[in-house]
Amino acid sequence: MNPNVIGVAYLISALLFIFGLKQLSSPVTARQGNRYAAVGMTIAIVATLLDRSILDHHRGNYILIGIALVIGAIIGIGSAQRVKMTAMPQMVAIFNGMGGGAAALVSILEFLRLSTGTHLAPAGQGATIMISTAIGCVSFAGSMIAFAKLQELMTGNAIRYPFHRELIPVLLVVIAALGVVAAFVTPNRAVFFALVALALILGFALVIPVGGADMPVIISLMNSLTGVAAAFTGFVLQNELLIVAGALVGASGTLLTQLMAKAMNRPLTNVLFAGVGAAPVGAGMTALPAGATVREISVDDAAMLMSYAGQVVIVPGYGLAVAQAQHQVRELASLLEERGVTVKYAIHPVAGRMPGHMNVLLAEADVPYEQLYEMDEINGEFQHTDVALVVGANDVTNPAARTDASSPIYGMPILNVDQAANIIVMKRSMRPGFAGVDNPLYFDPKTAMLFGDARDSLSKLVSSVKAAGGALVAS
Amino acid sequence: MNDTVILGAYVFILAIIVGFEVIARVPSMLHTPLMSGTNAIHGVVLLGAILVAGQADTVPTYILGFIAVVLGSLNVFGGFVVTDRMLQMFHGRRGAQR
Numbered sequence: 241m242n243p244n245v246i247g248v249a250y251l252i253s254a255l256l257f258i259f260g261l262k263q264l265s266s267p268v269t270a271r272q273g274n275r276y277a278a279v280g281m282t283i284a285i286v287a288t289l290l291d292r293s294i295l296d297h298h299r300g301n302y303i304l305i306g307i308a309l310v311i312g313a314i315i316g317i318g319s320a321q322r323v324k325m326t327a328m329p330q331m332v333a334i335f336n337g338m339g340g341g342a343a344a345l346v347s348i349l350e351f352l353r354l355s356t357g358t359h360l361a362p363a364g365q366g367a368t369i370m371i372s373t374a375i376g377c378v379s380f381a382g383s384m385i386a387f388a389k390l391q392e393l394m395t396g397n398a399i400r401y402p403f404h405r406e407l408i409p410v411l412l413v414v415i416a417a418l419g420v421v422a423a424f425v426t427p428n429r430a431v432f433f434a435l436v437a438l439a440l441i442l443g444f445a446l447v448i449p450v451g452g453a454d455m456p457v458i459i460s461l462m463n464s465l466t467g468v469a470a471a472f473t474g475f476v477l478q479n480e481l482l483i484v485a486g487a488l489v490g491a492s493g494t495l496l497t498q499l500m501a502k503a504m505n506r507p508l509t510n511v512l513f514a515g516v517g518a519a520p521v522g523a524g525m526t527a528l529p530a531g532a533t534v535r536e537i538s539v540d541d542a543a544m545l546m547s548y549a550g551q552v553v554i555v556p557g558y559g560l561a562v563a564q565a566q567h568q569v570r571e572l573a574s575l576l577e578e579r580g581v582t583v584k585y586a587i588h589p590v591a592g593r594m595p596g597h598m599n600v601l602l603a604e605a606d607v608p609y610e611q612l613y614e615m616d617e618i619n620g621e622f623q624h625t626d627v628a629l630v631v632g633a634n635d636v637t638n639p640a641a642r643t644d645a646s647s648p649i650y651g652m653p654i655l656n657v658d659q660a661a662n663i664i665v666m667k668r669s670m671r672p673g674f675a676g677v678d679n680p681l682y683f684d685p686k687t688a689m690l691f692g693d694a695r696d697s698l699s700k701l702v703s704s705v706k707a708a709g710g711a712l713v714a715s
Numbered sequence: 716m717n718d719t720v721i722l723g724a725y726v727f728i729l730a731i732i733v734g735f736e737v738i739a740r741v742p743s744m745l746h747t748p749l750m751s752g753t754n755a756i757h758g759v760v761l762l763g764a765i766l767v768a769g770q771a772d773t774v775p776t777y778i779l780g781f782i783a784v785v786l787g788s789l790n791v792f793g794g795f796v797v798t799d800r801m802l803q804m805f806h807g808r809r810g811a812q813r
Binding site: 261262271281291304310311312316319321328335343346352459464475477491495496596599600612614 | 720741744804
């Protein structure tokens with residue numbers, strides 16, 4: 241096809257990407273924005289398939305490309321439709337890894353095509369091949385580890401290994417040196433594939449020491465890296481749309497990474513090098529008074545306490561998502577409201593496993609949007625709250641983050657649940673949270689624990705509140 | 716450095732500025748969908764995969780090109796569908812039918 245037609249199609253795609261991204265940053269238009277971007281992508285794919293280099297010289301390759309496209313589409317759409325909302329973060333991680341892997345393979349293929357024998361690739365392409373190969377490999381390897389950790393194929397804890405702080409800069413320098421050699425000195429394939437191997441190792445080395453609680457920041461970082469890798473494949477192939485779309489994602493992904501790190505009060509360098517959860521056992525326990533005990537509460541007592549409260553604030557956490565209990569929570573909240581109790585939800589910026597993850601889960605259960613309060617809006621309210629009901633949240637309620645400078649999560653903004661008159665914590669067991677830190681909240685005299693599966697306990701609470709309602713009318 | 720590389724650099728820098736500006740004021744509730752949406756957009760690397768697979772003419776390049784297209788295609792299709800599923804949740808509340 242005429243290259244000008246392809247150029248115009250690419251221009252339309254680029255505009256649709258920018259417009260879609262703009263709309264994605266407002267709740268009302270977000271879904272539409274995603275669709276605009278998808279339309280842009282469709283136009284771009286069709287235009288690329290009509291590229292003259294394939295159409296004129298390699299028509300046989302259409303079969304190969306077609307089969308590969310269909311396989312990717314079937315697996316991609318199938319798994320995206322089946323994945324549970326709770327498993328969203330690892331789904332994003334794995335799709336991101338696929339993109340990083342694709343970027344690396346594109347550059348590897350261009351290297352094999354352009355540098356043959358003693359013939360170097362043109363300087364501009366040679367350099368950008370090295371960059372996109374290295375970044376693509378890092379993103380691929382890092383995303384796979386992030387996926388494995390979130391899917392619990394490997395421990396979600398931070399894994400320390402000796403010299404990890406030193407290893408990463410050393411790897412960076414060696415990779416850069418190999419890149420310079422392979423791009424400008426000798427097109428030696430062994431040198432190039434050593435770069436590939438070391439970049440994969442760098443990806444593993446970066447993410448293995450990161451604890452599960454920090455994984456959202458890492459996924460976001462890997463996302464922006466894949467964007468940058470895609471942009472550099474655009475330089476390699478001299479394809480402007482790849483440059484535009486890759487740079488857009490690289491920039492917005494970097495900004496998003498910073499916003500997330502800020503929401504968790506975890507500067508990126510801390511996320512990468514501090515390794516929360518790797519602290520020796522006992523480090524987080526210093527805040528606990530000696531001989532502290534926890535108090536348990538029965539379902540009926542908990543139901544009674546909430547039924548006669550003026551205001552109940554529900555603090556949902558990842559445990560709620562795991563138990564798939566968002567519908568039961570909503571039912572309990574409606575019942576309490578019918579009894580005249582004011583119900584609010586306190587949403588920590590990183591509730592669930594990624595910022596905004598909890599909003600998605602509660603929206604799925606038809607929780608009215610107006611009842612969701614962000615951390616800064618709700619924190620002043622806990623003083624006037626009769627009951628704070630913590631459902632499967634842990635680290636985001638840990639007062640040690642505010643008071644104990646020795647705690648690994650010190651400084652992280654938390655929900656001031658401990659200021660409520662009564663606190664009911666629904667939890668499976670006394671196991672520490674994702675950050676692997678003990679929570680003094682559970683030993684607070686105002687706190688009562690309701691052990692068990694969140695979904696199960698909430699159902700019991702619902703029937704108990706119903707029964708209490710009946711008794712109230714009868715008396 | 717030739718003209719195409721310089722031109723590419725212009726495009727790259729301008730797109731970075733647009734990328735920063737366009738999402739500067741995003742509420743935290745949209746962080747996850749936005750990450751997922753941008754994740755789908757960088758699936759654009761699929762175009763690169765199609766172009767290199769189109770040039771393939773030896774067995775190793777056929778294989779690598781094939782894998783590259785599969786990976787890019789997974790990123791694009793999976794990415795957009797998963798984002799749409801997330802964003803679907805933000806609608807149809809208050810008793811609306813799903």
